[in-house]
Amino acid sequence: MKLILQFLKPHRRLCVFTTLFMELDMVGMMLIPTYAAEMLNKGSSAETGFNALVNTGMKMLAASVIAGVGAIVGGYVCAKLAARVGADIRKAIYKKSLDLSVYDFQTFGTASMTTRTVSDIVTVQFAVVGIFQMMLPVPVIFTAAVILSFMKDPLIGAVLLAVLTIIVAVAFFIMRSASPLFRRLQGLLDKMSTVLLENITGVRVVRAFNKQEYETERLNATFRDYKVTSVKANRMFAGLDGLTNFSINLFVVLVYWISGSRIVSGVFGVGDITAIIEYSIMALFSVLMAQMVILSFPRAMECLNRIDEVLSYTPQISNKTESDVPLTDGENVLAFENVSFRYADSDEYTLQGLDFVCKKGQTTAVIGGTGSGKSTVASLMLRFNDVTDGRITLCGADIRDMPQKQLRESISYVQQRAWLFSGTVAENLRYGNKNASEEELMHALDIAQAGDFVRALPDGLNSYVAQGGTNFSGGQKQRLSIARAIVKNPQLYIFDDSFSALDFKTDAALRKALIKEKSDKVIVIIAQRVSSIQHADQIIVLNEGKPVGIGKHEELLKTCEVYKEIYDSQTKEADEI
Known part of the structure; x- marks a missing residue:
């Protein structure tokens, strides 16, 4: 959690705004059952005038507007916050990767670094959204629903508190038990990425040795491992879903059973029983929403740990x-x-x-x-x-x-395996000297014995270069790489x-x-x-x-x-x- 707080700190204002608007949404939602109960109680009384009902209706409308504004603005600000946090983490990982030596990079592996930079950060972003949109409002709804239920009837309030406590305890137990499974899932995701990357980049070798069936089986094996572990993790949470739904229905039945005699004796009005059920269902559904976030927590925490492994890694070579x-x-x-x-x-x-x-x-x-x-x-x-x-x-x-x-x-360096970036010939040549003129580029190409074939291209210096320079021959790529080094002029x-x-x-x-x-x-x-x-x-x-x-x-x-x-x-x- 320390890591995510570190990235949330620069966006304190967005955090505060998100929290305020989400809590505003919760306040509006909690007021609606209160005014609904008031309207039902007044409506069931012959002494209540039309104006009183209109006033209560206007209060309900105002509460709905408050809840709607809070939800819309809060959702927008929360999405903005998650996007900025994700961008900051990606920048930090990319900056760190530039400081890693070749040996350091091999410690993590290309596939793992890709997964950590893309998939793991997306998982963390979803967790951030879940925390602000679902987890933070839960304590407010939980506390308010229990207090209001106790105010209406202590027995019903106690039943609600007991049901909520059981659900939270079970959810916490399942979350702890599932953490090792999600740690294994992330490792299997790295393995899947590695096998896929090898098959895509080495497709010619695979076909040349007629190993399509072997590689297909190797890939299927990694998919099977991922599927088995994923099913185990999801089965644990499937039980929590059933428990929550059963608890909600059971609680509603208990409320009706307890409230029946109270309505007959005049202790409760029709509106009161409606308000209690609304509060209770709201509290139980808030726990259900929190459960959805809890589902992603073990994976998000594992992703954060993997990101932290990269960011806290001490490179062999440093300035x-x-x-x-x-x-x-x-x-x-x-x-x-x-x-x-x-x-x-x-x-x-x-x-x-x-x-x-x-x-x-x-x-x-x-x-x-x-x-x-x-x-x-x-x-x-x-x-x-x-x-x-x-x-x-x-x-x-x-x-x-x-x-x-x-x-x-x-230093200008031309490696054994020539590499070109996607873009144009000119953009590749200017990689080490962004201000080089076209005359300088052509002069470097002539030295590298590449001037004739570049001039013969349809668009000359503006001709397209595919990723890795795959639309050029090996000799052409080497000459373009050499020209790029010459343009730098070190x-x-x-x-x-x-x-x-x-x-x-x-x-x-x-x-x-x-x-x-x-x-x-x-x-x-x-x-x-x-x-x-x-x-x-x-x-x-x-x-x-x-x-x-x-x-x-x-x-x-x-x-x-x-x-x-x-x-x-x-x-x-x-x-x-």
Whole structure:
């Protein structure tokens, strides 16, 4: 509850208005039976004049208007409150997700994060509406109905209090018993999302291996688990429904039975018995409304706990300061100083003893076999992960002392798997520099060897890009991603196997244009193809996470056995082709 109060606090005014108008609705509703009783008692008396009945009728009308205004305005303000709270929680989760490292994100999982950001927050929003529209008015109706019933007849008031107490006690017991089931339901919902996401994104693999039936059964298994647990939870609440309806009908019968002799003896008027029944039914139905909210409480509380898990999670990587740190304008732009890295859940180093300097105007290449730690180098430069030992400096500053915003504004990164966002070509290119002109965009496209095919598109720079760039080929996506990095124009460029989908001619032309254009920048190329990096100023060769050679292409062919093996194997493959 502490978490939801934290998000309700900025909207105190809306909370107060919602409460006031909902209570106004309750006051109007409670007045109507009183005036109805008054009218019936006056109407059954021959001495009552027409004007007296009209006055009572006008009071009833006024009470109805009060109740109507309270319900309409209260409902509107409550919906507004729930929408704002939901928006605030989504913003908080999204902001938190941006601070999570790759390892942190894997702790929760993509499907779980999606569920927590969408489904869980909707559940919490419904709970907020339920609390203000149904739960808060309940104590008022409950208390007023019991007091007014006691005022009319203590015995009937005692019966009403006993019935209400039993219903509330049973509801509380069921809510506590159902909490573990709803916790399991949310976990199963994550599992369903994971399986669905895997099947949608991997549909080609599923079809290629003819695994449709297997995946269908796997999906059905998760649906069955969810159904069984959901039925168990709903069965518990089904009994509460029956108990409440039975209690309402039983109470009405008891009221009529108790009141019969009192009406005969003249203690009660016809209006009094009507008022008592109205009060009682109103109180019982308020408990019924509260029961509907109670139904969602265990799930809402579990959703809040899951949201709190994300918001209270301490990221592995955090900013020491939000202020930019001073950077030197020297020749040494990037330096790895005896850097080693291992994942938090591993005892073995992924990268060990890496030591090199990237100077202004230099192209540095990193090469090695599969699993040698090449992509880890890029991850550490961008501070997606923090070094375990040693340090990395950018323009003289330890990147751990830099705000992540300042660090990443100084770097353009093109990842191994090219990714484009839905929108237009121009919007994707301006991702790192929103003020770039069309001339700058086309210049970057020409460097990336993408200018010709973009000009050939029906709408040029305004051509549509599907999510993930699925309407472009692998090579086109890579070139557009490279152009996007060029438009940003930072100090440091990192290309993580970003030329793998390009043919040799395009690869060579792109690298030549890039190095010529960015002669005052630092370029780091991570690759598996020797042809992509053989003209680099320095090449770092990794083997099983350790540097086994640093130098130029010709030097490494003579001094580094691992590099020579890579070169020979690729040259042999090329000759065979």
